[in-house]
Amino acid sequence: MNKLGNKTVDIDAVERDVQGNILRSYSRHLVRHLMLEVTDARAARRFLGVAANSGSDAVPRITPGSDWGKDTPPSNFNIGLTYEGLKALGVSRRTLGTFPIEFAEGMTKRAMKLGDFGDSAPDKWPAPFDAPEKLHIVASIHADKEDELDRVEAQVAKAFTVRGARDGRGLGRGKVFFGYKDSISQPKFKWVKNPKQATVDEPLDPLGTILLGYPTSMEDMTFGVPQPDALGLNGSFNAFRVLAQASYEFEIYLDEAADFLLKHQDADKLLPPGAEKTVGKGLDRRAALREIVAAQMCGRWRNGTPYELSPDTMDPDPDVSLTNFDYTAQSRCPAGAHMRRANPRGGPIVQRIATYTRRLVRRGMSYGPDFDPETFDRKNPDKRERGLLGNFLGANLGAQFEAVMCDWLNVGLQSPDITGSNDPLLGANTPETSRFDLTLPKGGRITIRGFPRFVRVRGGAYTFLPSLTAIRYLSKL
Structure with missing residues (x-):
């Protein structure tokens, strides 16, 4: 038992009630996200009731958040419900009214706040995201073998209409297509044992960062819980x-x-003559400048080394921490770097909020064909679509996800040095207006311009990730 103010929290019971992949990641090789429509509410509720208990030969069990130890299941199955999905299952108007406005409106109606315009606008999204009123559930299957994905999908398809699917996979070495090592810094929660984060030395996050019903780091405020409990x-x-x-x-x-x-x-x-040998092994001056630009744009070298702790080389000796650092007014890491914009840590910001208050849990896998930045044909590049199937989790979409996307990534309200500019990697940039300030070792900056939007949105949805108790509640409507 753990004390939380005047309450006692049984963290083991919480983990058994929470869906998996929230407090801890799965670390599977494959994922398949199914976009489902509820066309038979009774069949859907019956399916959810079985899935939220022990499952059956015909229905996959919803994976809880508790640690399964060495008994790794062949797959993990979890669900997220859209506002329209709750309606389709029979949730009353009164109960729906207790959900936050961001969730009720849905991702497509929040597009401008998120920077989803131009090529990223919802009217450019392919099926099934072009009909959000029919996207009721995003069901996620994680596994290590494709035939297991197929097996679980076949079970799901007996109770729902599958309107589309997106498959993802791990690229190996924890990297994404831009060549960066990803998912290094993730929230670490009080009382939650996670061997994967044993060496993470960042401040602990309260449960209220990710779960409804618990205090947050925002002056101990608790986000509103949809009713009933x-x-x-x-x-x-x-x-x-x-x-x-x-x-x-x-x-x-x-x-x-x-x-x-x-x-x-x-x-x-920016790069003193001869210093290219220090930046990275085997780099000439041009290659070193490329990696400096990539590192400053991200806030990390592509191997994951924080630019703040090692601004002159991607291979510091001795090694530096990947997570234990902060930003100051004298930081070498640019204020506009992606990592610094998305998580200013304890650094100075203009807005009146405490540090580490807009933390998001990030889960994702890549999709699309392989890409090798060292060997691709620059004159005839492979333009097949590839990218990330991303999940950005938190207890409040408005105060966390939308605030990060709008205030920090696409407007830069946290610092007057970047206000009016967009995040260089994820921002809604155009070659005509984009700019980024590279910092110089002894002060000053060089502004680079003309980069396009490197990340386009190709679909999405806001979903509610109900507890196992909540799924049983929904099954009995």
Whole structure:
């Protein structure tokens, strides 16, 4: 038992009630996200009732958040419900009114706040995301073998109409198509044992960061719980996003930026002559400048080393922590770097909020064909779509996901140095208006411009991730 104010929390009971992949990640090789429509509410509720208990030969069991130890199941199955999905299952108007407005409106109606316009606008999204009123459930199957994905999908299809699917896979070495090592910094929650985070040395996050019904780090405020408690308590919200990554355009822009910097009057201030040998093994001056641009845009070198702790080399000796650092007014890491914008840590920001208050749990896998930045044909690049199937989880979509996307990534309200500019990697950029300030070692900056939008939104939905108790509640409507 753990004390939380005047309450006692049985964390083991909480973990058994919460769906899996929220407090801990699965670390599977494959995922399949099924976009489902409820066309027979009675059959759907019956399916959920069985799935929320022990499952059966015909119905997969919904995986809880408790640690299964060495008894790894062949697959994991979880669900997220849209607002329209709750309606389709028979949730009353009164109960629906207790859910937050962001969730009720849905991702498509929140598009402008998220920066989803132009090529990322919802009217450009392919099926099944072009009909949000029929997207009721996002069901996720995680496994290590494709035939297991097929087996579970066949079970699900007997109770729901499958309107579409998106398959993802791990790329190996924890990297994404832009070449960066990803998912290094994730919230670590009080009382939750997670061997994968044993060496993470960041501050602990309260349960209220991710679960409804518990205090947050925002002055101990608790986000509103949809009512009744049997439905809302121990639930969470998810912004599911299909994010196409223009990996070849990113590499080509790094070429262009390096060529620009080679001729710049302050090039030697950014990279002193001969220092390319320090940046990385085997790099010439142009290649070193490419990696400096990539590192400053992200806030990490592509191997994961934080730029803040090692601004001169991607291979520091001795090694530095991947997570234990902060930003200051004197930081070498640019204020506009993606990692710093998305998580300012304890660094100075203009807005009156405590540090570490907009933390998001990120879960995702890549989709699309392989891409090798070192060998791709620059004159005839492979333009097949590839990217990330991303899940951005938190207890409040507005205060966490939308605030990060709008205030920090696409407006830059946290610092006057970046206000009016967009995140260089995820932002809604255009070649005509984009800009990014590279920091120089001894002060000053070089501004680079002309980069396109590297990440386009190709679909998504806001979903509610109900607890096992809540799924049983829904099954009895």
